[in-house]
Amino acid sequence: MPAPPLSLRFLLWVALWLLPWSLGGQTAPKRELRGAWIATFTNIDWPSANTLPVAAQQAELLALLDQLQATGFNAVYFQVRSQCDAMYESQLEPWSADLTGRQGRAPSPAYDPLAFLIAACRQRGLEVHAWFNPFRAVSNVANLPSFAPTHLARTRPEWLLAQGSLRILDPGLPQVRDYVLSVLLDVLRRYDVDGIHFDDYFYPYPPSSGPAFNDDATFAADPRGFTSRPDWRRDNINLFIQRSQESIRAAKPWVKFGVSPFGIWRNRGSDPSGSATNGLQSYSDIYADSRKWIQQAWVDYLTPQLYWSVGFSVANYGVLLPWWNALGGSRHVYSGLAAYKVNNGGTDSNWSQPAQLPDQVRLNRQQPNVRGQTFFSARSVTGNPLGLRDALREDLFRTPALLPPMPWKDDQPPPPVSNLTARPSGNGVQLTWVAPPPTGNPLDQVRQFVVYRSTSSAINVEEAANILRITPHEGETSFTDQGLAPGTYHYAVTALDRLHNESLPAGPVSAQVAANAGGPDRPVGGVSRLTNLSVLAPLLSAGDTFTVGYVVGGSGTSGGKNVVLRAAGPSLAPLGVPGVLADPRLERFAGSTKTGENDNWGGSAALSSAMSAVGAFAFTGPASRDAAASVVLPAGDQSMRISGVDGGTGLVLAEVYDATPAEAYTATTPRLVNLSLLKEAAGGITAGFVVAGGGEKRILARAVGPGLSAFGVGGAAADPRLTLYAGERQIGANDNWGGGAELATAFSRAGAFSLAPSSRDAALVASLPAGNYTVRVETGEAAGTVLVEVYELP
Incomplete structure (x- = not known):
């Protein structure tokens, strides 16, 4: 299978990396945690503002998770408690002001961000760790008048230690430790999280000026x-x-527990067993003996910062990493x-080098x-x-x-899958299998499947290069491997439990893709064509709209085109969409002339x-x-x-369907030769389309931002990036189209307006x-x- 195209940024990153470094030709490991902290405190990561409506919050979070999944991440650490508040529905602590703009105010319409995140991550194969700041109570005491009456700083002021504008819960009070533990256990019992995670804030960091906190009374008592x-x-x-x-x-013995402590335990100058560093020390400056925690096996993992x-x-x-490795x-x-x-x-100018963080990943390995x-x-x-995400997605996390197993928690693999089959399907192979029977023990429950592929019948399932797909959840028991060159392919499938113990492989099974992949397995309807465009997008404010375009035509065609148009809103809710x-409205236009509209579809039998x-859900x-x-x-x-x-x-x-029956298609039947979407791109845009018929369809995909200025469109995106996926597998990407002759010719053949060669618009061609x-x-x-x-290309 040919490698997906590399982006311009990624090629630049490779060139810069090769100059100063020689870390050797590494292969990606089969097992590796690839995590991201999603910080909610002061809206660092999500939501982008504490005034966003619920729909915009949810759309932002889904877009962020989509981007992490597409980059190759397999775990997220979601900050649920930053200063004795809650990013989830809690009877113990007030709603966070970072969510709704006022502490104690619930989101409206009501929803639970943590439950929403967990459900979304289960659909994306992402492990979820609930991230707590255990002891910070008030980050800035000047904000205390706006805190909810139920906040601990108001109800239990005697529990607080003061340092400058910071207020923390006093860790020396047994009742404080009991209380914080009750908060995390409340989350643990009510939510299906995979981990509980603490950050580095225990006792306060030393102040840059002014007195440190005073806990004389607590120590004396x-x-x-x-x-x-x-x-x-x-x-x-x-x-x-x-x-x-x-x-x-x-x-819940299957839930992981870990801490991300400050990155220096002790300097060697203070302790011979410390690291060769000269920075702040967590042991003596914030009283966090992180080395002891892992030596005593009080944690399942540490993630030193x-x-x-x-x-x-x-x-x-390069000095600290081996020190932590030894633990x-x-x-x-x-x-x-x-x-x-x-x-x-x-x-520190080292951070201006594109290779700095990718090379840290290589050093980790x-x-x-x-x-x-x-x-x-x-x-x-x-x-x-500096192209960091490109380097991860297109190389390091490709x-x-x-996830790495934790045998001290559970080392028993689940039973293998059964009835694994493979059959050719056009220029792909369709796999199906049967999951092991469910079990009542959460430790044994199957959570995902791994699909391996090789051109050798002896599939090495320990080799990461043979991993074709890890399913996002246990409900996916089929997969079609598309876009294959002629040849024989061999497959195996394993099951994973929630701690990623892996079953014995089922298989191998084999299928041959013929040089002329026609025959009964080819989709019906001999004319290759675009048949559907679907866009799930938010309307963020009153008066917000977006436009979906479609062009009817095709060389040598004549007559009209049957289509079904839909704008689904209420009927998404039973499908789990929050x-x-x-009440959506759909208005139709031919050019700039309005030709009709629909508000409520009305239940028409026709x-x-x-x-x-056309296969649309009811x-x-x-x-x-x-x-509709x-x-x-x-x-x-x-x-x-x-x-x-x-x-x-x-x-x-929003959906556009080609309603001409496949069996009725001929060379003269009008087609949907162009599908488009014009929309504000906050949080990204995702549009799906379907290719049907025999053979391959050569298409041109574009993401135009700067090029819109020629048409008087204000507020256009300055530098859009376009990525093309088959299912969840990336098959192409482009950042800046670059003015290449092949793409310029494709623009002309498709009837697309031209773009300046130096513009930062994105485009690619694919078959x-x-x-x-x-x-x-x-x-x-x-x-x-x-x-x-x-666009379809003739």
Whole structure:
């Protein structure tokens, strides 16, 4: 199978990396944690503002998870508690002001962000760790008057320690430790999380000016036999860590527990067993004896925050990493990486090198006890600074990875799958299998499947290069491997439990893709064509709209085109889509002339039959307020505008279906020769389309931002990036189209307007067999309007 095209940024990154470094030709590991912290405190990652409506919050979160999944991540650490508040529905602590703008105010319409995230991650194969800040209570005491009356700083002021503007819960008070433990156990018992995670904030960091906190009274009241205040403080944290681990294990033994401590335990100048560094020390400065936690097996993993560059004099990443690796024998060590410093490293010029963070990943892989890495933070990765995300997606994380196992928690693999079959399907192979029977023990429940492929009948399932796909969830028991060259392919499938213990493989099974992949397995309808465009997008504010375009035509065709148009809102809710648009409106246009509209579809039998014939899911009933139309379109430019009745907001699914039956297609039947979407790209745009018929369809895909200025479109995106997927497998990508002759010719042949050679618009050409495809357009941290286009090429 040919490699997917590399982006311009990625090629630049490779060139720069090869100059100063020689880390050897590494192969990606089969098992590796690839995590991202999603910080909610002060809206670092999500939501982007505390004034966003619920639909916009949800759309942002889904877009962020989509980007992480597409990049190759397999775990997220979601900040649920940052200052004794809650990013989830809690009876113990008030709603976070970072969610709704006012502490204690619930989101409206009501939803639970943590439950929403877990459900979304289960559909994307992402492990979920609930991230807690255990002891921070008030980050800035000047904000205390706006805090909810139920906040601990108001109800239990005697529990607080003060340092400057910071207020923390006093870790020396047994009742504080009990309370914090009750909060995390509440989340553990009510939510299906995979892990509980603490960050580095225990006792306060030393102040840059002014006095440090004063816990004289607490020490005097309960010294527990300690005469050394620092030892007593460390023991307070040790007691809390140990009790957390014991409580989590007792409640849900499959849930992981870990901490991301400050990256320096002790300097060698203070302790011969410390690291060769000269920075702040967690042991003595914030009383966190992180080395003891892993030595005593009180944690399942540590993720030290190694937020320094390779070569930094005070704390060298290349020095600290081996020190932490030496601690990782019986429990996992992951590396915490400073994505937020890429091209933003202040006086440390090492962070201006595109290779800095990718090379840290490579160094991690050279350490046998470093089992992966977590990036701070998610937006810092998806913003693609210096091509970081490109380097991960197109090289370091290009091969899917299983999570590292934790045999001390569970080492029993699930039963293997059964009835594995493979059969040719056009120029692909369709696989099906039967999952093992369900079990009542959560430790034994199957969560995902791994599909392996090789051109050798002896498939080595220990080789990461043979991993074709890791399914996002246990409900997926089939997969079609598309776009294959002629030849014989061999497959095996394994099952994973929730701790990623892997079953014995089923298979191998084999299938041969013929040089002329026709015959009975080829989709019916001999004319290769575009048959469907689907866009799930939010209307964020009153008056918000977006436009979906479609061109009817094709060389040598004549007559009208039967289509079904839909704007689904209410009927998405039973499918598990939250925050839907309650009452969508669909307006049809031919050129600039309005030709009709629909508000509520009305339950028409003829329309219901037409929707069923094209394979669209059924609306919930005649009274649903979804919009739809079945019409015959003349040749030419057509479009539909989607809006909310009475300024409504929420998620809406816009769909265009070719309603001509496959068996009725001939060379003269009009086709949908262009599908397009014009929309504000905040959070990215995802559009799906379907290729049907025999043979391959050559298409042109474009993401136009700067090129819109010639048409008077204001606020266009400055630099859109386009990625093409077959299912969830990336098959092409482009950032800046570059003015190449092949693409310029494709523009002309498709009838697309021209683009300046130096513009930062994106475009690519691909030959696609029948199947489902997705175009993903991203604009980084900047928003703006983007025109997404898919053309057939003659």
